[in-house]
Amino acid sequence: MPNPLLIRNLRAELAERQRPSVTIWNRVEGRPRSVEFDRALRAEVRDALWMLTRQWQMGEFHGDDAGSPVLAKVQVAQAALTTFQARDATPVAFDGSQPLEAVVERRPLDHLTAGGLGAADLRMMLGRRFLKRIPPVYRQSFVERYAFVAPDPTDEDDTERVAHLEVYALLQSLAGRAMDGYRLYQHLTASPSNTPLTGIAVAEADKPGIVEAGVELVGWFDAMFERPAWQSAWDPAHLEHQFAVTANVADGAKRLVAEEYPGGRLDWTAFSVDPAGGRGSGKLAEPSTTIPTATRFNGMPDKRWWAFEDGRTNLGDVSADTTDLARLLFLEFALAYGNDWFTIPYELPVGSLATVAGLAVTNVFGERLWIEPAGRGVDDDWRRWSMFTLDVAGTGREPADTSLFLPPTLPQSTGGPPLEDVVFTRDEVANLVWGVERVVPLASGVGKRGSEAAEETLAHRRRLEGVPPGAPVTGDAAAPISYRAMTTVPENWVPFVVMHVPGDVRATQLQRGAMLRLMEGVPPGARVRPRTTLLRVGLDQETAVPYHVFEEEVPRAGTQVSLAYQRTRWRDGRVLVWLAATRETGRGEASSGLAFDQLLPTPPAP
Numbered sequence: 001m002p003n004p005l006l007i008r009n010l011r012a013e014l015a016e017r018q019r020p021s022v023t024i025w026n027r028v029e030g031r032p033r034s035v036e037f038d039r040a041l042r043a044e045v046r047d048a049l050w051m052l053t054r055q056w057q058m059g060e061f062h063g064d065d066a067g068s069p070v071l072a073k074v075q076v077a078q079a080a081l082t083t084f085q086a087r088d089a090t091p092v093a094f095d096g097s098q099p100l101e102a103v104v105e106r107r108p109l110d111h112l113t114a115g116g117l118g119a120a121d122l123r124m125m126l127g128r129r130f131l132k133r134i135p136p137v138y139r140q141s142f143v144e145r146y147a148f149v150a151p152d153p154t155d156e157d158d159t160e161r162v163a164h165l166e167v168y169a170l171l172q173s174l175a176g177r178a179m180d181g182y183r184l185y186q187h188l189t190a191s192p193s194n195t196p197l198t199g200i201a202v203a204e205a206d207k208p209g210i211v212e213a214g215v216e217l218v219g220w221f222d223a224m225f226e227r228p229a230w231q232s233a234w235d236p237a238h239l240e241h242q243f244a245v246t247a248n249v250a251d252g253a254k255r256l257v258a259e260e261y262p263g264g265r266l267d268w269t270a271f272s273v274d275p276a277g278g279r280g281s282g283k284l285a286e287p288s289t290t291i292p293t294a295t296r297f298n299g300m301p302d303k304r305w306w307a308f309e310d311g312r313t314n315l316g317d318v319s320a321d322t323t324d325l326a327r328l329l330f331l332e333f334a335l336a337y338g339n340d341w342f343t344i345p346y347e348l349p350v351g352s353l354a355t356v357a358g359l360a361v362t363n364v365f366g367e368r369l370w371i372e373p374a375g376r377g378v379d380d381d382w383r384r385w386s387m388f389t390l391d392v393a394g395t396g397r398e399p400a401d402t403s404l405f406l407p408p409t410l411p412q413s414t415g416g417p418p419l420e421d422v423v424f425t426r427d428e429v430a431n432l433v434w435g436v437e438r439v440v441p442l443a444s445g446v447g448k449r450g451s452e453a454a455e456e457t458l459a460h461r462r463r464l465e466g467v468p469p470g471a472p473v474t475g476d477a478a479a480p481i482s483y484r485a486m487t488t489v490p491e492n493w494v495p496f497v498v499m500h501v502p503g504d505v506r507a508t509q510l511q512r513g514a515m516l517r518l519m520e521g522v523p524p525g526a527r528v529r530p531r532t533t534l535l536r537v538g539l540d541q542e543t544a545v546p547y548h549v550f551e552e553e554v555p556r557a558g559t560q561v562s563l564a565y566q567r568t569r570w571r572d573g574r575v576l577v578w579l580a581a582t583r584e585t586g587r588g589e590a591s592s593g594l595a596f597d598q599l600l601p602t603p604p605a606p
Contacts, residue, residue, distance in 0.1 A: 067363030069292040072344045075358040079247040079254065079282025081351050081408070087242045089231035094245065096351035096408045098226070099570055101266050104233045104243050104258075105580035106226040107563075110533045110540075111419070111441050112182055119182075120148070120170060121445035126181025126221065130196075133213035134206075141200050143176070146183045150175035156464065160443060160531070163460035164453065167444045185221055188214050226578035233261075236537045239424075239553050239561055239583055244274070245407075247353045252278035254353060256405065257393055262583035268405045272393040281355040281403065292342040292361070300338050350571075351408035373402040413568040419447045419579070420532040420563035424496070424554045425590040433496040433510050433554050434592055439562075440492065440531040450492035453531070458491060458519070465522050484598040488518045491528045493592055494535050496549060510554065512537075512547040534561055534581070558586020 084094040111118040131139045151158040196214040233243040241261040246253040255277035258270045299313025320327040359371040375386025379400040392398040421439035437450035496510040514527035538545035566580045
């Protein structure tokens with residue numbers, strides 16, 4: 001009789017499921033005789049000699065660096081910032097009374113002077129502020145003296161003020177009813193002897209108050225809106241800010257350059273040390289003696305036995321590949337060597353360049369150790385280790401700089417809606433780079449979508465030329481097809497063509513071009529000009545000059561430049577407002593639909 005428990009062909013019987021079975025696992029659990037866990041949670045050591053033996057086996061008794069610091073004495077040399085230089089302009093004095101972002105990013109308020117009627121909202125605000133400070137009996141006289149001019153719908157020069165319904169309605173409502181305060185400001189600042197009383201009859205008793213109101217208006221506007229008194233730091237050819245600051249050191253002036261600041265958030269990482277300037281340090285400050293404390297950070301392994309780490313940072317859940325060396329090094333530091341670091345606090349004044357001259361540390365064994373900077377040597381040495389230090393500009397083997405820069409910058413600022421927004425994008429089909437004006441400034445002082453503004457402007461010009469909206473292009477009825485030399489693009493698309501750099505047969509750059517304005521039934525007219533100040537570089541001068549952009553500044557992903565007001569409150573409580581440009585990465589390539597030499601069916605005559 002065959003044995004039913006004997007399996008001769010296991011693979012076949014498993015495949016055919018001839019012997020179904022039920023598998024049971026038993027779990028071994030402890031059954032405590034007491035409900036108290038106090039003694040179990042103590043983690044008592046029963047054999048101290050065994051613990052000492054294990055320490056001896058692991059070599060822990062051979063360590064000679066196990067002394068914890070208990071006292072540290074720091075000697076720091078400090079140098080304050082003294083000058084600021086925008087691009088290649090003449091350096092000016094800088095005392096840190098303003099945030100560095102406001103000094104670097106501020107631009108002229110060109111929208112106020114655009115045709116004499118730009119930024120109507122700001123002009124109206126200045127007028128209202130002045131009228132509140134003078135007796136009511138003279139308000140109408142100042143309104144008539146500094147009045148808003150209503151635009152003419154039939155004038156070609158007033159197209160941008162009439163084409164947009166909201167702007168036209170605003171200027172019509174302001175004409176004869178509100179005062180243009182910026183015209184008064186221009187009059188007062190044109191000459192020190194000018195007063196608001198010019199051309200207005202005022203009683204002798206009221207003259208001092210009105211003159212004081214004019215002085216207050218000029219002071220308030222100059223203090224509220226930051227405007228550069230020198231050359232702007234914005235470089236339109238590189239689409240970024242370029243500037244430098246200097247600090248007095250032992251061997252001259254130490255110059256820190258920032259050649260690629262895009263705007264927005266300024267920190268010490270934007271600066272490099274100019275090797276042509278001084279390389280010393282400032283005056284020695286009073287030595288500071290303090291007690292070092294262990295470094296702590298979120299997610300750090302806790303040293304206590306029954307303690308859980310902070311759950312906001314889960315270092316154990318970080319995944320890293322074998323090629324993620326930086327991530328692996330960070331995890332090794334946080335999990336294995338995080339408690340080997342100590343923090344020594346030291347207060348530095350804002351806007352200073354500091355260099356640690358000496359650091360003496362006393363440990364628990366009474367030993368005094370002298371610690372020198374770890375980042376010494378050649379600046380481009382790959383074996384050099386440094387942290388929070390400045391690099392040296394240039395490609396030569398310059399000595400490394402171990403100073404720490406604490407710039408007078410802002411923790412944050414409030415940005416307004418974009419007044420201008422331009423996207424530089426490549427069009428491989430048309431072999432061009434387009435500067436697309438996504439947001440253009442209006443005469444009312446706000447920004448509007450560039451495509452909508454272009455359509456409204458073109459529709460107004462059609463009305464001036466007598467072209468009905470939607471008029472088809474008609475041709476010879478005898479010809480079934482028509483030839484079109486080229487199509488057009490929206491007027492908010494400004495072309496940039498590739499040109500050779502003068503004197504170089506290989507290097508190229510982008511030069512701003514222009515498209516002809518094409519309307520049905522009207523011969524090609526004037527060239528379409530950009531409406532943003534970001535693209536109108538060189539056009540508003542007496543003699544127009546070409547505008548060039550380096551080709552490497554427009555990568556395949558494109559680049560985006562925005563212009564908006566920034567507002568902040570400085571450490572002394574003052575409110576600062578300035579107009580700043582910010583650069584960001586674009587959104588890739590685009591196609592304008594520009595085409596040449598087309599044969600199209602001739603539309604029927606109306």
